[in-house]
Amino acid sequence: MGDFILDTGPGIANKMLRKGLGENKNFLFSDAKSKLTRVLEIIYKTIYSDCVCFCSSSKANIIAIKVAKLFKKKTVYIMHGYLSHEYKINNTEVDEEELKEIKEYEQYIFQNVTKVFCVSKKLMQYMKTAEPQFAEKFDYNFNGVDFQKIEDIARMYNRKRNQKQILSIGGGMRRKNNLTVCKAIDKLNKEKNLNLKFVVVGLPYSDKDKIESYDFVTYYESLPYEKVLELMSESAIYVQNSSFETFGLSVLESLISGCDLLISNNVGAVDTITTITKDDLIFNTYEEQEIADKIEHLLKSHNAERLKQGINKEEILYTNSAKNLVNKIEELFYKNNH
Known part of the structure; x- marks a missing residue:
């Protein structure tokens, strides 16, 4: 029911x-x-x-x-x-x-x-x-998780991945902490001149206006499921910076779609990836420097293949x-x- x-x-x-x-x-x-x-x-x-x-x-x-x-x-x-x-x-x-x-x-x-x-x-x-x-x-x-369906959609949109594009789901919801991710990306763009783009999908809640105030942000309040998977297939990094996340389906969807992952240690889906290391995890979801450092690290050394190998299909x-x-x-x- x-x-x-x-x-x-x-x-x-x-x-x-x-x-x-x-x-x-x-x-x-x-x-x-x-x-x-x-x-x-x-x-x-x-x-x-x-x-x-x-x-x-x-x-x-x-x-x-x-x-x-x-x-x-x-x-x-x-x-x-x-x-x-x-x-x-x-x-x-x-x-x-x-x-x-x-x-x-x-x-x-x-x-x-x-x-x-x-x-x-x-x-x-x-x-x-x-x-x-x-x-x-x-x-x-x-x-x-329906691996086959996600892989099929990812293949359909298998265009060249935008290495400057970072994606997050959860919109302006406070516990998703996308505003802190904005601050981290802003820091990288200003200090390292990286010219990164940030795509945010989800309802406005409390933080949408602040998130949208950054010029590198593209914000969608709502998209069909397949369109979200298409975005995952063309983004370089998926970030889930939640302070509390019971599972986090989009973490696995983005990984299966080929994104590198940076996720908070509070995300339930962490338990389903056996090859995850400290470099892949955010330990302080309000610390923009930690997030900036880890995004920069990911841009140089990708983790998608390693993490994909470690997905526990037996259970999910x-x-x-x-x-x-x-x-x-x-x-x-x-x-x-x-």
């Missing part, structure tokens, strides 16, 4: 899960559009299921949990984001009422589902510390990711029934 339509990070991950589960008739999906049909669908499909798996955060989950309890069904939650924590990072002025509401929703989910599957090991470890009362409920299952190929999740859920049943 969740969003299988939007091209957001969670939406794409959910579509990959659905694709990975294939045409198996043992799996039902929430497809209803209107509020009324959604409620009817929740009741009808819950009755016919052994377990309900929530893969998006939605108020409808609370209704579904109550229905599942009524019919004694198990429930699991795929945790794409830690909403209350991200709300605090993204907003300079915190609306206490809104934050309280988000926290109450999250606590209800953690309290009432059988298991919470975080989308990375990093997030699972973080959650065990952040919510110690639910530590036993946290497990992980990496998001799935979309068919494997879906199968791993089902195995973990089945194990849960077995353990609780014996």
Whole structure:
């Protein structure tokens, strides 16, 4: 039960899960559009299921949990984001009422589902510390990636890569820290005369105007998924400078598309690349000098091939990711029934 339509990070991950589960008739999906049909669908499909798996955060989950309890069904939650924590990072002025509401929703989910599957090991470890009362409920299952589709699109746009172009997704969202990346690139352009370009994709949030004020920036508020992959295929470096990132699908998409990578050590996808080294990671997401030095290093010694070799396909190929999740859920049943 969740969003299988939007091209957001969670939406794409959910579509990959659905694709990975294939045409198996043992799996039902929430497809209803209107509020009324959604409620009817929740009741009808819950009755016919052994377990309900929530893969998006939605108020409808609370209704579904109550229905599942009524019919004694198990429930699991795929945790794409830690909403209350991200709300605090993204907003300079915190609306206490809104934050309280988000926290109450999250606590209800953690309290009432059988298991919470975080989308990375990093997030699972973080959650065990952040919510110690639910530590036993946290497990992980990496998001799935369709390598073939990304490689095919990258091949289609296999034009000459622009060695001066750096790309970041996440727009003006504060926790993505694209403004700090701007400052680092500005430093390199002024001090080293590198003439770098920075392409930023994503919603405005709080930092868009400041990011756009730099003359080397091209900003897109929204692009179709394929267009984003095309940008990845023509950029030299992909930077993900998040202070908190539960997985970071675009990190892997850009790597498969052939970009060199510079990513924050807070990104969950770090756990899926076995060949990653300190030079590939940002340890202080607010330190423009560190980012500038590492971009300069990457322009001379590329890391795309080495990192690509280290991708753990066993866990993140979309068919494997879906199968791993089902195995973990089945194990849960077995353990609780014996």
